[in-house]
Amino acid sequence: MHKKKVDHHLSELIYPRKNKKHLVLGKKPTEEAVLLQSNDYLAISNHDTIRNAQIDALIKTDKEVVMSAIFLHKDGEKDSFEQQLASFTGYEHCILSQSGWAANIGLIQTIIPANTPVYIDFFAHMSLWEGARTANAAIHSFLHNNVKHLEKMIKKHGPGLILVDSVYSTLGTIAPITEIVAIAKKYGCATVVDESHSLGTHGLNGSGLVAELGLSKDVDFITVSLAKSFAYRAGAILCSDKVGQCFPFVAHPAIFSSALLPHEVEVLTATLDLIKKCDQRRKQLFSQTSKLKNGLEELGFRIQSQSQIIALETGSEARTEVIRDLLEADNIFGSVFCQPATPKNRNLIRFSVNSSLSDDDIGKILLACDKVRRVLNK
Missing domain, CATH: 3.40.640.10 (Type I PLP-dependent aspartate aminotransferase-like (Major domain))
Incomplete structure (x- = not known):
């Protein structure tokens, strides 16, 4: 009985993906990557x-x-x-x-x-x-x-x-x-x-x-x-x-x-x-969040965020995989949210902004997202 359940999980979650890994696992980030996966919003973990x-x-x-x-x-x-x-x-x-x-x-x-x-x-x-x-x-x-x-x-x-x-x-x-x-x-x-x-x-x-x-x-x-x-x-x-x-x-x-x-x-x-004592980091966090959110909305993305968490709503597993790979090809790493964190076919890629995110980083994110938009609109 347990083998059936395990096989079901594998056939649903692992085998359909191109890299034969779960949808949340794309490429490994490099040192140059813009990482938007951590919830260390004030960037203090290495303080x-x-x-x-x-x-x-x-x-x-x-x-x-x-x-x-x-x-x-x-x-x-x-x-x-x-x-x-x-x-x-x-x-x-x-x-x-x-x-x-x-x-x-x-x-x-x-x-x-x-x-x-x-x-x-x-x-x-x-x-x-x-x-x-x-x-x-x-x-x-x-x-x-x-x-x-x-x-x-x-x-x-x-x-x-x-x-x-x-x-x-x-x-x-x-x-x-x-x-x-x-x-x-x-x-x-x-x-x-x-x-x-x-x-x-x-x-x-x-x-x-x-x-x-x-x-x-x-x-x-x-x-x-x-x-x-x-x-x-x-x-x-x-x-x-x-x-x-x-x-x-x-x-x-x-x-x-x-x-x-x-x-x-x-x-x-x-x-x-x-x-x-992190008032300046909080100020920077929300300043950078606002810049990124406004930039994404100008590109035509529907953003519901009212906080430092910004989600790209990506839809089905297949579409999410495509968007994840496009972003990661440009060294932008967000967190994929899928079942059970979201309803089926209502997946998203979450960008967790932190106070160390630079204007240059935001520019890279927006360039990558613009590429995603153009590829998907073809």
């Missing part, structure tokens, strides 16, 4: 401050016990990374997790009973969907960023939990968080906003969109992957003290996976300090 913090933390650490977070005693840690991040975003409590994926699954499993109505944006991250499934919720999807459709669903099915991203990782669109919070209050719903792609880039000192909108006291939970602007491998939940007290003893990702090690938390602390 000396972070490197030195990691080296120092490893050198001074005598012993690190690898164990589940359920056994950790954190009483009295007044200036911990968790407390700093909670204060930074305007929440009472912060829970560190192994990833943004673990944060979303653990949180949703912890806070809702089975069969609770969950209202989820169609383009919300897969970890939010998986969290709702893990919690045995009654899942109701609403049209992307369509507040009227959300309200209609709540009227029909009753109060529950609303799940959205602040910045959507596929199209780069931004959720109407203010309107969603108003609806949540009106109908007695709780809200979870995944700020993975806005913490560090948006808001005062990078404190995120929820904080920028003054909604930290109105949005019940924020979740975040720290593998984006923080350029690390971790996740976090911003919540109330009560949720923080019970989470380690209820959430399966917290119970059955080892916690982050102390030296890793020290790296995150140094990164948070750096991010707060």
